[in-house]
Amino acid sequence: MPESAPLIGLGAGKKKVAVDLDADSPHVLISAGNGGGKSTILRTDAWSISAQALLPAPAAEPATDRDFPTDAWSLTPPAPAAAPPRPSPATAPASTEEPDDAVVGLRKAQQDHLPEFTLAALRWARANDPDFPASVDKRGAELLYRVGNLKMWARNRPRAGLRHPDLD
16 A cells, blocks of 8 residues: 555455545545444544555565564563661661551551451441441541550451241
8 A cells, every 4th residue: 555545444355444545535524323333533543544554665675584572571680679688686677567546547456456457338327337436536537546446346246147047
């Protein structure tokens, strides 16, 4: 196909359909109903023309010793960065464990103290469980809770009993 004939698509029998804008006409009429692919054809046309302009000219003799798909899959990812050295026990910082009287939001409580619960489960319990601890403070729109109260609630919360099919 000449450079001035962008590929529009495939016609009957999977025959390539192109319009040679230099030889045939500088105008093309595309007629189709809603969802007929008019915009897709225009985008494909624009891409085809711009891709031809941006691609470098092929070498006179392509390299025959390279298998491009294999080369693409065999690329090795960059090596991960080395981990920072761990501090020795003598210089290790004190434990970051918060005392039970610390005040935290639900997200921090779930991440650091109650990982067995999801944040959604804690929010549901806050809204529906009458035994859920009351908030002790507020930071902006976030309610704050005492860590010890949340841990006590988690230990003492009602759990569903196991049901035995023979006893029902």
